[in-house]
Amino acid sequence: MTFLPASADEPVAPAVRLRPEILASPPYRQGRPATADAFKLSSNENPFPPLPGVLDAVAASGAINRYPDASALALREVLAARRGVSTEQIHVGSGSVALLSQFIDAAAGPGDTVVYSWRSFEAYPGLVTVSGAASVQVPNRADGSHDMEALAAAVDDTTRVVIVCSPNNPTSTTVSAAEFDTFMAAVPSDILVLLDEAYAEFVTDPDAVRGFPLLARYPNLVVLRTFSKAYGLAGLRVGWAIGPAPILDAARAAAIPLSVTEAAQVAAIASLELEDELLARVSRLTARRDRLAAALSDQGWNLPKAQGNFVWLATGNETDVANEALLDGGIVARAFPGSGIRVSVGEEESVDKLLPITSRIVELLPAGHPARRLG
């Protein structure tokens, strides 16, 4: 008798009874690791190395034999002071994915639904499944943006949470402030709306929704932010939520205790102290994004207006072929078979490497393909 499967490739049925909806869930796949000379543009990471001041703060935090502050009070104080709210109106989690999970678990369970646009952030379906609730996915418009009217129309008696992602991962589109207001007016005020603003710092469109000023207006709105993208702390896992204290208390009750490490808390505080330097980097990335988007458009790509630190190539049925061409050329992007390819805005040299390949790919797309510009 052996405890190991005969072959690592052969799926083995578990010996214990597990939840059928969990067994049916595909395991998370992080995409192919980058080879030594390839650019990893598959996870929307910040290409800049950590600032020395942030590294120093982490090194000085030291005491890893001690538990962190469970409520991340020092970080919440800094965030609360900046936003002019109380510390109870700020909640910190080990990445905003953890926060999403907590809010969904706090509001929805078996028999309930969670409504969101699709395609959107890959983590949403799995988090909803784990909560026991069911997903209601509302198709994006043809340009990859959220269909906010359809999203509001999908809300019914079973809905407990609606997630709005602006800029949307992976299409990089934003919801406008006007669309968001109309949507909030249509959604009953006892349904939690999570506005996932993981890429807010990269938004340059003045018409895009901005969550913070709306919090005073909507008692059912929670805004999610992260230090992973613009602030470059993806590896340390720290994100935060701002919203009504009673809703945040419910998320705190659904959290795994002590999961935000001391290193993450001090790195976030140091990053806020060095914000000018970090936001200057963000400006360089948004300028690089706009140059990349303009160059792709010149090549003949029909791109959704990119507002995150990534662009979306809607390659559809040509996705596998296009992704092979990128991989062969040393670009590791995030491909969604049958749908499209998300390419992060990385190092300047990555753009130089990317553009000759995308130029060849767009030429290979059949005439009339949605990713090709007309004329």
Ligand SMILES: *Cc1c(COP(=O)(O)O)cnc(C)c1O
């Ligand atoms: C990256 C991302 C997050 C959060 O990431 P964390 O590293 O968990 O903070 C949340 N939402 C979207 C849409 C993202 O793309």
